[in-house]
Amino acid sequence: xxxxxxxxxxxxxxxxxxxxxxxxxxxxxxxxxxxxxxxxxxxxxxxxxxxxxxxxxxxxxxxxxxxxxxxxxxxxxxxxxxxxxxxxxxxxxxxxxxxxxxxxxxxxxxxxxxxxxxxxxxxxxxxxxxxxxxxxxxxxxxxxxxxxxxxxxxxxxxxxxxxxxxxxxxxxxxxxxxxxxxxxxxxxxxxxxxxxxxxxxxxxxxxxxxxxxxxxxxxxxxxxxxxxxxxxxxxxxxxxxxxxxxxxxxxxxxxxxxxxxxxxxxxxxxxxxxxxxxxxxxxxxxxxxxxxxxxxxxxxxxxxxxxxxxxxxxxxxxxxxxxxxxxxxxxxxxxxxxxxxxxxxxxxxxxxxxxxxxxxxxxxxxxxxxxxxxxxxxxxxxxxxxxxxxxxxxxxxxxxxxxxxxxxxxxxxxxxxxxxxxxxxxxxxxxxxxxxxxxxxxxxxxxxxxxxxxxxxxxxxxxxxxxxxxxxxxxxxxxxxxxxxxxxxx
Amino acid sequence: xxxxxxxxxxxxxxxxxxxxxxxxxxxxxxxxxxxxxxxxxxxxxxxxxxxxxxxxxxxxxxxxxxxxxxxxxxxxxxxxxxxxxxxxxxxxxxxxxxxxxxxxxxxxxxxxxxxxxxxxxxxxxxxxxxx
Numbered sequence: 001x002x003x004x005x006x007x008x009x010x011x012x013x014x015x016x017x018x019x020x021x022x023x024x025x026x027x028x029x030x031x032x033x034x035x036x037x038x039x040x041x042x043x044x045x046x047x048x049x050x051x052x053x054x055x056x057x058x059x060x061x062x063x064x065x066x067x068x069x070x071x072x073x074x075x076x077x078x079x080x081x082x083x084x085x086x087x088x089x090x091x092x093x094x095x096x097x098x099x100x101x102x103x104x105x106x107x108x109x110x111x112x113x114x115x116x117x118x119x120x121x122x123x124x125x126x127x128x129x130x131x132x133x134x135x136x137x138x139x140x141x142x143x144x145x146x147x148x149x150x151x152x153x154x155x156x157x158x159x160x161x162x163x164x165x166x167x168x169x170x171x172x173x174x175x176x177x178x179x180x181x182x183x184x185x186x187x188x189x190x191x192x193x194x195x196x197x198x199x200x201x202x203x204x205x206x207x208x209x210x211x212x213x214x215x216x217x218x219x220x221x222x223x224x225x226x227x228x229x230x231x232x233x234x235x236x237x238x239x240x241x242x243x244x245x246x247x248x249x250x251x252x253x254x255x256x257x258x259x260x261x262x263x264x265x266x267x268x269x270x271x272x273x274x275x276x277x278x279x280x281x282x283x284x285x286x287x288x289x290x291x292x293x294x295x296x297x298x299x300x301x302x303x304x305x306x307x308x309x310x311x312x313x314x315x316x317x318x319x320x321x322x323x324x325x326x327x328x329x330x331x332x333x334x335x336x337x338x339x340x341x342x343x344x345x346x347x348x349x350x351x352x353x354x355x356x357x358x359x360x361x362x363x364x365x366x367x368x369x370x371x372x373x374x375x376x377x378x379x380x381x382x383x384x385x386x387x388x389x390x391x392x393x394x395x396x397x398x399x400x401x402x403x404x405x406x407x408x409x410x411x412x413x414x415x416x417x418x419x420x421x422x423x424x425x426x427x428x429x430x431x432x433x434x435x436x437x438x439x440x441x442x443x444x445x446x447x448x449x450x451x452x453x454x455x456x457x458x459x460x461x462x463x464x465x466x467x468x469x470x471x472x473x474x475x476x477x478x479x480x481x482x483x484x485x486x487x488x489x490x
Numbered sequence: 491x492x493x494x495x496x497x498x499x500x501x502x503x504x505x506x507x508x509x510x511x512x513x514x515x516x517x518x519x520x521x522x523x524x525x526x527x528x529x530x531x532x533x534x535x536x537x538x539x540x541x542x543x544x545x546x547x548x549x550x551x552x553x554x555x556x557x558x559x560x561x562x563x564x565x566x567x568x569x570x571x572x573x574x575x576x577x578x579x580x581x582x583x584x585x586x587x588x589x590x591x592x593x594x595x596x597x598x599x600x601x602x603x604x605x606x607x608x609x610x611x612x613x614x615x616x617x618x619x620x621x
Contacts, residue, residue, distance in 0.1 A: 021607055028614040 027101025167208025265312025
């Protein structure tokens with residue numbers, strides 16, 4: 001392995017790590033820190049190019065603990081895109097803020113942690129990536145230093161630490177059972193017999209990932225943290241950090257523990273059904289828009305978890321491979337779609353909160369402030385509209401493509417009850433999305449037109465292009481998702 | 491069957507060691523309690539602090555800054571923990587060379603530079619200045 005190989009396979013992570021350290025050092029010596037946002041933006045754009053350039057390559061670095069393949073590049077693309085949108089919005093939000101170097105530095109480090117998780121093929125490097133991303137986001141959740149920020153960060157920290165401990169304990173049991181931490185090695189060991197130790201290992205691993213994915217009953221932290229954290233950080237948590245839980249669970253559950261699929265498949269079916277129903281039912285009663293979006297994010301974890309169930313159910317069927325590939329591709333598409341539409345929706349919520357605060361209102365995330373948004377801030381309202389349509393799964397948007405492929409594969413796999421439940425849930429979710437839309441376009445405006453900050457508008461437009469791009473040209477992204485799904489199944 | 495017997499045999503010394511180990515301090519304290527004369531005075535009940543008379547309660551408030559010192563200390567503590575195994579293997583044959591440079595030296599250099607950036611950050615943010 002020569003140096004240039006490392007650079008082409010691992011260049012994006014190396015660049016972002018170096019840039020994060022550079023930003024932290026520069027921030028110590030510079031008075032005007034507005035440069036930091038532009039630096040991060042440039043770094044993320046270059047690393048996005050590096051990720052896409054390595055799209056077709058397949059290779060392992062660091063003694064096989066990190067693997068670059070279609071799956072890892074797919075998730076890295078998701079993480080870098082989310083970070084990019086958040087940084088663009090941050091250019092407006094944290095302009096002239098004295099601590100913006102720390103904001104961008106932590107954001108880049110969290111992105112690197114997620115990218116490491118996406119390419120880890122070893123439990124140890126997976127855990128280190130997990131912790132890097134978690135520690136950086138714990139600090140980010142308290143970034144604005146308001147009272148509700150601290151509450152959010154504290155809850156996130158405590159739940160996150162407990163989930164890390166559970167996960168690590170599960171990993172240690174897997175190591176004890178198989179004698180290796182390599183994911184492929186654990187898969188080769190084939191833990192087919194279900195002893196008490198295997199059961200506990202499986203339980204702890206699922207619980208550890210379940211916390212990060214915010215699956216019911218491990219979701220309690222998510223609504224409080226998403227509501228209390230600074231809105232841009234919430235966007236990053238909901239759209240990025242949660243997906244890290246999914247990629248880690250895909251790797252550990254679908255590759256390492258595939259021999260136990262009969263055991264985890266029913267567990268994931270029940271978790272998915274409860275998660276999406278509870279998330280949607282609770283969201284209906286909320287008046288705080290960030291809380292609505294947080295519960296909708298919990299519901300989405302339920303939809304995406306259907307991918308696990310489909311893979312488990314498809315095994316042993318006649319055309320099991322193509323059904324499983326369909327299910328995983330659907331899950332991946334929904335992850336990509338959710339990244340764009342949730343980031344867009346939270347950035348729009350950040351604009352409204354900014355507007356409400358400059359009007360001198362308290363409780364800036366209340367749905368009352370969305371009254372007449374179509375007149376007050378037309379671009380924000382339109383982007384929010386498209387993102388909400390996409391979240392409820394109306395064509396031609398990204399959410400429709402993902403849900404169509406995923407729910408279709410669930411029917412093919414013989415999980416008609418789960419597919420019907422998911423579709424009913426989507427219909428239910430339309431109620432609270434339409435409620436926000438009604439406030440935005442039907443209710444009387446609560447004030448005059450405002451000028452929307454440029455950074456927010458640019459971030460919204462990027463998210464909108466993503467949502468509509470996937471909706472209008474699904475074939476490109478479906479192919480991408482299939483190639484990534486095949487990595488997990490082969 | 492025989493292998494299970496052997497597994498139990500293997501643990502018998504450990505179990506005996508545990509029992510004897512647990513009984514020794516309990517027995518010693520019980521014997522002392524029974525045979526020693528007990529005449530408590532104030533000075534006997536006082537905290538033993540190297541022979542010097544204790545000046546106040548141990549439960550005092552100290553500056554929250556101590557916490558930052560402790561964190562910076564822990565970081566370098568862990569660094570040393572990493573250096574020990576590194577010293578053991580960095581000259582060995584199995585470590586690959588990257589363009590003539592020993593990759594273990596390179597890795598450790600990167601690790602220490604990142605830590606030094608952290609130290610620089612702590613110094614510039616005045617985390618290490620006692621006020």
